[in-house]
Amino acid sequence: MENKQAEQKQTNKEDSFSRNLAMAQQLARRIDAEGGRVFFVGGYVRDLLMKKENKDIDIEVHGIPVKKLEEILSGAGYVTEMGASFGVFGLKGYDLDIAMPRKEEAIGRGHKDFKVDVDPFLGTEKAAVRRDFTMNALMQDVLTGEIVDHFGGVEDLKKGILRHVNPETFVEDPLRVLRGAQFAARFDFSIAPDTKELSSTVDLSTLAPERIMGELEKALLKAEHPSVFFDELRDMDQLGTWFPELAAVIGVPQDPVHHPEGDVWTHTMLVLDQAALLRDQAKEPLYFMLAALFHDLGKAVSKEKLEKDGRYHAYGHEQAGLPLVKKAVSRLTNEHALSKYVLNMTKLHMRPNMNAKQKAKQLAMNRLFDESICPEDLLLLSEADYLGRAGNWDFSENRAYLEEHFSVFQEMMARPYVMGRDLIEAGLKPDKQFSELLSFAHKLRLSGVPKEDALRQTLAYRKQ
Secondary structure (H helix, E strand, C coil), X not given: CHHHHHHHHHHHHHHHHHHHHHHHHHHHHHHHHCCCEEEEECHHHHHHHCCCCCCCEEEEXXXXXXXXXXXXXXHHCCEEEEEHHHCEEEECXXXXXXXXXXXXXXXXXXXXXXXXXXXXXXXXXXXXXXXCEHHHCCEEECCCCCEECCCCHHHHHHHCEECECCHHHHCCCCHHHHHHHHHHHHHCCEECXXXXXXXXXXXXXXXXXXXXXXHHHHHHHHCCCCHHHHHHHHHCCCCCCCCHHHHCCCCCCCCCCCCCCCCHHHHHHHHHHHHHHHHHXXXXXXXXXXXXXXXXXXXXXXXXXXXXXXXXXXXXXXXXXXXXXXXXXXXXCCCHHHHHHHHHHHHHCCHHHHHHHHCCCHHHHHHHHHHCCCHHHHHHHHHHHHHCCCCCCCCHHXXXXXXXXXXXXXXXXXXXXXXXXXXXXXXXXXXXXXXXXHHHHHHHHHCCCCHHHHHHHHHHHHHC
């Protein structure tokens, strides 16, 4: 069923793309007849040259007045003004951004603090100079397929280099620092030294949290190695503003016996990349990746060195890290469900592998799974944490143990169990002790006690 739904969703997406593309070509022909020219711009051209799928089409219209463009668009359908004052339009029923050339001038420190001047006759080079990176400044004629490349974007694409277009305009938008790190992670590109140096001078404090989350989400969910995003921010000295708790684990030592890879930062980055291999299996991929990112923040405040053998320990770091995790997440988003999930995962992340090592009984495993917001994702996190270390670690034994006990837990949870209505039918009235009785019944359920026996025991408990 899920496969059919995924296939249908993909088919709908492809049909929508074909319609958008056909409309772009139709508009290009009409505009060409009026003496204008239409270009594909932005990520669509970049991904086309990289042979990557991109269903988002943006076009830019040159050489005709704004009123003439509005007239042509009205003839093609209902015009939606996505940002008419910025020269950006759309057509109802189409996912197609239609823009006119414009100049932008920063008038403040915020991401949106720009004065925009629309100029249909600006020319392709001046229009493209406002773009962030050379690979995103590429344009392609919709009708002829000609690539317009004023800043060496094609060559930079071939070499896998992220290079800024213009130093003056680049620093006007601080989000570009995050975009650079995100592109480096997604495309496995290197950032040009002068671009990296320029990025280190930008103040990121004016950005809104949702803008940070937008770039972070792309890095966590689209990159094969999300660690590159954070390594690049670290190299640019840009971790501190939005990820200070993460920066705090740099240089924090670990026990070399269990963590030969080195400090907590190195371990965290390895765990993050291991989590990326598992994220498609996660119930909540974004939440899961954030849990992997923040799971060991507590090691920065709970580290302890045993002088007798020179080994480091971080006893209780999972509990000590909770305030730090809460602070880190709340800086990025006020989404309660996300925060609750990541805090729960942080608190429990050590226990699956500890229980497996100690061959814990089924009851202990049941209690763990029951305490977890998402036990399926907790098991994935435990795997990423176990394998996110230097060396050849074998997780197969732990995996088999955990999967076996989780299967038993699922079977037990599928059995009939005592609910509130059962207590009411037995003659009890809901009162302040009701929740205590249900909690007692739930403990019996986790112990595998059949419903009938659990009900009798719960009623007997009530009479005590």
